[in-house]
Amino acid sequence: MANITADLTPSKADTRLTTADGKPLKAALAAAQSHAKRRAFFLVLPLLLFILVTFVLPIGQMLHQSMYNPGFTLHQDVISKVKTPIMVNVRNWFDTNPPGSEPDEAAYAALAKDFLLLDELRAAGSVGTRVNYDLSGTRSLFTKTARKADKLEPPYKAALLEVDEKWANPEVWAVMRGASSAYTINFYLAAADLTRDVNGEIASVPDNRALYVKLFIRTLLLSVLITFLTFILAYPVAHLLATLPLRYSNLLMIFVLLPFWTSLLVRTTSWMVLLQSQGVINNALVASGALADDNRIQMMYNQTGTVIAMTHILLPFMILPLYSVMRPINPSYVRAARSLGATSWTAFRRIYFPQTIPGIGAGALLVFILAVGYYITPALVGGADGQLISNLIAFHMTRSLNWSMAAALASILLGGILILYWLYDRLIGIDNLKLG
Amino acid sequence: MALPKHADRLERIWHYIYLAICVLIFLFLIAPILIVIPLSFNAEPYFTFTEKMLSFDPTGYSLRWYDLLLTFGMADATAPRDGSWWSDVWANSAWIGAARNSFIIGFFSTILATCLGTLAALGLSRPEMPFRRAIMAILISPMIVPIIITATGLFFFYSATGLANSYVGIVMAHATLGIPFVIITVTATLVGFDHSLTRAAASLGANPTTTFFKITMPLILPGVISGALFAFVTSFDEVVVVLFIAAHDQQTIPRQMWNGIREQISPAILSVATILVFVSIALLATVEVLRRRSERLRGISPN
Numbered sequence: 001m002a003n004i005t006a007d008l009t010p011s012k013a014d015t016r017l018t019t020a021d022g023k024p025l026k027a028a029l030a031a032a033q034s035h036a037k038r039r040a041f042f043l044v045l046p047l048l049l050f051i052l053v054t055f056v057l058p059i060g061q062m063l064h065q066s067m068y069n070p071g072f073t074l075h076q077d078v079i080s081k082v083k084t085p086i087m088v089n090v091r092n093w094f095d096t097n098p099p100g101s102e103p104d105e106a107a108y109a110a111l112a113k114d115f116l117l118l119d120e121l122r123a124a125g126s127v128g129t130r131v132n133y134d135l136s137g138t139r140s141l142f143t144k145t146a147r148k149a150d151k152l153e154p155p156y157k158a159a160l161l162e163v164d165e166k167w168a169n170p171e172v173w174a175v176m177r178g179a180s181s182a183y184t185i186n187f188y189l190a191a192a193d194l195t196r197d198v199n200g201e202i203a204s205v206p207d208n209r210a211l212y213v214k215l216f217i218r219t220l221l222l223s224v225l226i227t228f229l230t231f232i233l234a235y236p237v238a239h240l241l242a243t244l245p246l247r248y249s250n251l252l253m254i255f256v257l258l259p260f261w262t263s264l265l266v267r268t269t270s271w272m273v274l275l276q277s278q279g280v281i282n283n284a285l286v287a288s289g290a291l292a293d294d295n296r297i298q299m300m301y302n303q304t305g306t307v308i309a310m311t312h313i314l315l316p317f318m319i320l321p322l323y324s325v326m327r328p329i330n331p332s333y334v335r336a337a338r339s340l341g342a343t344s345w346t347a348f349r350r351i352y353f354p355q356t357i358p359g360i361g362a363g364a365l366l367v368f369i370l371a372v373g374y375y376i377t378p379a380l381v382g383g384a385d386g387q388l389i390s391n392l393i394a395f396h397m398t399r400s401l402n403w404s405m406a407a408a409l410a411s412i413l414l415g416g417i418l419i420l421y422w423l424y425d426r427l428i429g430i431d432n433l434k435l436g
Numbered sequence: 437m438a439l440p441k442h443a444d445r446l447e448r449i450w451h452y453i454y455l456a457i458c459v460l461i462f463l464f465l466i467a468p469i470l471i472v473i474p475l476s477f478n479a480e481p482y483f484t485f486t487e488k489m490l491s492f493d494p495t496g497y498s499l500r501w502y503d504l505l506l507t508f509g510m511a512d513a514t515a516p517r518d519g520s521w522w523s524d525v526w527a528n529s530a531w532i533g534a535a536r537n538s539f540i541i542g543f544f545s546t547i548l549a550t551c552l553g554t555l556a557a558l559g560l561s562r563p564e565m566p567f568r569r570a571i572m573a574i575l576i577s578p579m580i581v582p583i584i585i586t587a588t589g590l591f592f593f594y595s596a597t598g599l600a601n602s603y604v605g606i607v608m609a610h611a612t613l614g615i616p617f618v619i620i621t622v623t624a625t626l627v628g629f630d631h632s633l634t635r636a637a638a639s640l641g642a643n644p645t646t647t648f649f650k651i652t653m654p655l656i657l658p659g660v661i662s663g664a665l666f667a668f669v670t671s672f673d674e675v676v677v678v679l680f681i682a683a684h685d686q687q688t689i690p691r692q693m694w695n696g697i698r699e700q701i702s703p704a705i706l707s708v709a710t711i712l713v714f715v716s717i718a719l720l721a722t723v724e725v726l727r728r729r730s731e732r733l734r735g736i737s738p739n
Contacts, residue, residue, distance in 0.1 A: 037565070037566050039559075039562075040560075043556060047555065048571060050612070051575055054612040055577070058589030255465050257724075259466070263712045265693045266712050266713060267469065269472065269709050278483065280471060376676065407592070425569070425573055433620055
């Protein structure tokens, strides 16, 4: 009986909305929402983990490598993989003496003792290589000294100078001090054309060895030029495609999409065929009499080649965003301007052009981001002065084997790219990226 | 863009100049790709049109560079062309071997990228997805980060984990590079997706798996296939990562081309390029057909 009266006179709790099984609606809704959230997240999770392992971790390792080089502190045996600390005595001497202090007999004694171990481990080559990154011509100094390590007698200073005069050079000692800690920002300094002088102070390198800043500036300038050229070429084409009826523009779109789908190497090869001094363009010019046979234009293996080929390759990335912004522009605005007395130029400048600015921004940012990091095309058609910063990264990775330097350069480039990427996401939105 | 009747003379002249400029730019876009096709039939080892080619003399043309693609690297190329010759081609020809590797790597990385990417795109296009923007930015980043940086990172990571010089490593790296394309195309397809269809399926008693395979999948399939083709092309055209992390004998078509261009540039490169141009024409046609089909399925007709 009591139950029935309770049902008839609703208690305070019952004024809240509930689901059929009596749970408060608010809680049920929250549970359902968090369930849906989890479900969406679990769909993405496998890919997120995959990208973390195959992309984010490698990039992280590269960042680590750019600040960490144990070449002077740790030796790893090739076969047994056993790691042995090396140069311990010299490192101790560096720790107890401030930068810039003259190496005394104790320092030379420590060095001689360390060389005994280097000779035993056959590690002088790798230590020399590490020092050689910062001061070229020192690798042989280390291998030579290690060979004679067991014959060194006190006084060690004299004995070492006997082996090679270079041991008296304060620069060698400054570089060794710089290499003596595995964690270092020296590679970043080198990437900015800076170095540490004898006293450990940061100084700029001599002009004839300054290389990286110039290359960064060249990469930026060429990328700006290429972005500008793609804009100049893309704008009329995108406008034409956007104003033609769809059945024609879809047909013409093939001209834009075919290059987009064609292999990068094929396109680069084609440009090599066209631009060579014995290539199609030069031959046509010579045959038509516009050019003397001994006066062929050098269009390849220089900056011209890089700029032409990259403009062609990146052009679709400018046309497509411009097209997708121009297509929905209502033509009646321009017509209205004309009917109010504007000339066609004024109508274009004041009415049409401002409406296309979002497309210009999207295309220019995308082309610039892609151009700054370009590698393949400059490597093949660039020659000596058409190389970009990516080519130098590849050089350090595959030729000079100075991996920390490559990693430092790549990290700086990555930092720049990520800022631009963030800007792109803020201004345009990554989800607005369209392919064809 | 038709010229209005009231246009004055200056506007007419400008209109034709503008059309001429557009034609020139289209020529700039397409001519470099088409130029390699006739040149690949050159009878001489030159990269330009010979007198004979220009006068359409049949002796100026030949298939020798295509033949070289088969015979290069063979044990005995001069043997009579019977069954054993062809098995020699299959076993030893450098280009055939590279093509085989490229297809194997491309196939597996496409499968990996498409499965993971489609699943993620389904999650990302749900309105309740948490941290959508940040996660999307991370997943798209392999497309934005320069390939040389990715390759450098992968080199360090793979040498430390023992994945270097293995096909598994290359497949994983190529899948990573293809994933952004799958995500972009599939999320673009899902934008127009009518979610009441899945709700209708659920209300009729279908479980989520059935709903996915019977309702969602057929509708987004064109987008998935385009994404897969993009992923395949990305892998099929990738050279830098392969140069950095693959062993010497793991040749692919782009790597072989790269070596060919850098070391002994011969018109054989042009015949490979020609074949690749036709492959890309076929792929482009497929994607275009799929796009139209997808538009029809979703009821968006070209106006």
